[in-house]
Amino acid sequence: MTEAGQYISDDERRQVIDGLLAAQARVSPKYFYDLAGSRLFDVITLLDEYYPTVTERGILQRHAADVAAAFRSAAGDCALLVEPGAGSCEKVRFLLPVLRPAQYLALDVSVEFVEQALESLRRDFPQVPMKAQAADIAQAAPWPVPEVEGARLFFYPGSSIGNFTPDEAQALLARIHAQCLGQGGLLIGVDLVKDTAVLHAAYNDALGVTAAFNLNLLRHLNRLIGSDFRAEQWEHHAFYNEPASRIEMHLRAREALTVRWPCPAGGTSTLASERHFAAGDTLHTENSYKYTQADFEALLRRAGFAQVQRWTDARDYFGVFLATA
Numbered sequence: 001m002t003e004a005g006q007y008i009s010d011d012e013r014r015q016v017i018d019g020l021l022a023a024q025a026r027v028s029p030k031y032f033y034d035l036a037g038s039r040l041f042d043v044i045t046l047l048d049e050y051y052p053t054v055t056e057r058g059i060l061q062r063h064a065a066d067v068a069a070a071f072r073s074a075a076g077d078c079a080l081l082v083e084p085g086a087g088s089c090e091k092v093r094f095l096l097p098v099l100r101p102a103q104y105l106a107l108d109v110s111v112e113f114v115e116q117a118l119e120s121l122r123r124d125f126p127q128v129p130m131k132a133q134a135a136d137i138a139q140a141a142p143w144p145v146p147e148v149e150g151a152r153l154f155f156y157p158g159s160s161i162g163n164f165t166p167d168e169a170q171a172l173l174a175r176i177h178a179q180c181l182g183q184g185g186l187l188i189g190v191d192l193v194k195d196t197a198v199l200h201a202a203y204n205d206a207l208g209v210t211a212a213f214n215l216n217l218l219r220h221l222n223r224l225i226g227s228d229f230r231a232e233q234w235e236h237h238a239f240y241n242e243p244a245s246r247i248e249m250h251l252r253a254r255e256a257l258t259v260r261w262p263c264p265a266g267g268t269s270t271l272a273s274e275r276h277f278a279a280g281d282t283l284h285t286e287n288s289y290k291y292t293q294a295d296f297e298a299l300l301r302r303a304g305f306a307q308v309q310r311w312t313d314a315r316d317y318f319g320v321f322l323a324t325a
């Protein structure tokens with residue numbers, strides 16, 4: 001156990017170490033989110049440069065009633081609202097009064113943080129039974145979603161879908177489509193392609209909060225796998241990879257260094273237990289793909305959704321898509 005509620009299995013430990021040993025060292029962005037990482041992300045959402053949260057909130061605030069009406073006419077009353085990667089559960093506040101789901105389930109790897117968020121959500125919406133559940137939605141295993149009679153709506157805001165490659169995203173959307181069981185849908189927020197300077201600023205804020213969020217991953221890894229990363233030897237590096245249509249976030253070694261960790265599973269593994277980084281080498285921590293509206297709609301259709309409606313902001317910075325099964 002590493003922090004309240006967090007465990008790592010031997011398999012997961014091996015996956016992390018495989019990533020550290022890859023030619024381009026990499027780590028899953030889910031490891032940003034220990035309790036400190038979840039709180040740092042919340043601060044990012046308050047920054048002037050970080051347009052996604054404020055823009056998506058604006059769209060939901062303006063159109064929540066239209067979304068609820070569109071969902072009701074396509075699928076009926078909402079028996080279950082499921083939010084994967086729920087985090088602070090802030091955006092669901094726009095939906096609860098108009099959608100009036102019979103129950104709400106928040107899924108997240110950082111479940112302690114979500115439990116705290118639910119305390120105030122329960123006070124504000126006492127009529128909606130709600131629960132937080134630990135789940136890694138990137139795994140192929142079925143999500144711990146209860147059986148219900150009636151329509152399910154999956155709510156996946158924050159453009160977290162952009163952390164997956166387009167092929168992985170399509171597979172994840174297809175898994176959500178399958179879990180709609182023919183009666184339900186997905187409401188998803190997606191960051192759209194835009195001017196590179198705007199994108200660059202959003203991931204390189206002047207206060208350095210995104211840098212702290214990125215570096216905090218090293219502390220989290222140290223607790224999870226017993227590695228000896230030293231944050232002061234690394235720096236935040238984020239840029240827009242235009243051909244791939246994605247922001248890439250890395251940690252870059254400020255100097256030549258070696259990171260060590262104990263052998264997994266009692267030292268019987270053939271995996272190495274250290275990695276050397278030359279000055280300037282990087283550890284790739286996150287991709288954040290940006291889509292055009294047409295490309296994202298096509299992705300939803302390839303994942304199996306028959307009907308798609310969308311809402312955007314005046315600048316077309318962000319899209320909220322309602323896809324029904």
Ligand SMILES: C[S@@+](CC[C@H](N)C(=O)[O-])C[C@H]1O[C@@H](n2cnc3c(N)ncnc32)[C@H](O)[C@@H]1O
Nearest residue numbers: 030033085086087108109110136137138157158
């Ligand atoms: C960028 S934050 C978005 C939070 C919130 N949905 C929003 O829109 O503001 C991503 C959230 O997804 C969670 N998360 C990241 N990877 C995950 C995974 N593989 N499985 C479940 N939750 C994950 C994080 O803990 C975090 O709460």
